[in-house]
Structure formats: C-alpha cells, structure tokens
Amino acid sequence: MLDVTDNAMVAIRRVMAGAGPDVTGLRVMVITGGCSGFKYKVGFDTTTDHGDHVLEFDGFRVFIDRDSGRRLEGARMDYVEKLDGSGFVFDNPQAARSCECGKSFSC
Numbered sequence: 001m002l003d004v005t006d007n008a009m010v011a012i013r014r015v016m017a018g019a020g021p022d023v024t025g026l027r028v029m030v031i032t033g034g035c036s037g038f039k040y041k042v043g044f045d046t047t048t049d050h051g052d053h054v055l056e057f058d059g060f061r062v063f064i065d066r067d068s069g070r071r072l073e074g075a076r077m078d079y080v081e082k083l084d085g086s087g088f089v090f091d092n093p094q095a096a097r098s099c100e101c102g103k104s105f106s107c
Contacts, residue, residue, distance in 0.1 A: 003076040011079035022046045025061035030071040
C-alpha cells in the first residue's frame with residue numbers, strides 16, 4: 001500500500017522516540033485542502049480506528065484510514081532535508097497533477 005523509504009524510517013523512529021508513552025504509531029492521511037484538492041497530513045496517533053490499515057515496521061506502526069488508503073495505493077513516503085526545510089514527501093502515482101508549490105495534488 002505505502003512504501004516507506006529508509007530515510008523516512010530513520011526520521012519516524014527519531015520522532016517516535018521523543019513522543020509520549022501513549023503514542024502507538026504514525027498516522028498518514030490524505031485530506032481535502034491545498035491548491036489542487038488534496039494534501040498529505042502526518043502526525044502521531046494513540047489509537048487505531050475501525051477500518052484502518054496498520055503497517056508494521058521495525059520499531060513503529062503506520063495507520064492509514066480506508067479513504068486515504070485508496071489515494072495512497074502505490075505511493076512512496078520519503079524524508080528529505082533541504083536548506084529550505086525538512087519533512088516527509090510523497091511520490092504518488094495516483095496524483096494526476098500537483099500545484100506549483102508541490103504541497104497538494106489531485107487524483
């Protein structure tokens with residue numbers, strides 16, 4: 001469903017190590033917003049919801065809700081560090097186009 005690069009895994013483990021004891025995983029979502037219609041949202045979560053896809057990795061879990069899962073099928077999540085900022089980036093074959101800033105996409 002979602003490929004997570006080695007760089008992203010290192011970053012996730014690093015931030016998970018500093019998270020509180022209630023945090024059980026990282027939630028990755030596709031939500032409505034941005035210039036093109038959809039954008040990615042990544043954050044900690046303490047529970048899974050009914051229907052979530054739960055991806056198990058060495059040292060952490062990723063939770064993806066059903067609707068987001070359809071829009072993330074075949075996508076790859078990476079972590080990049082650049083002079084103008086660091087963060088998770090997505091290479092998503094389902095994205096038909098994206099806005100000029102690269103922060104949102106449409107299917």
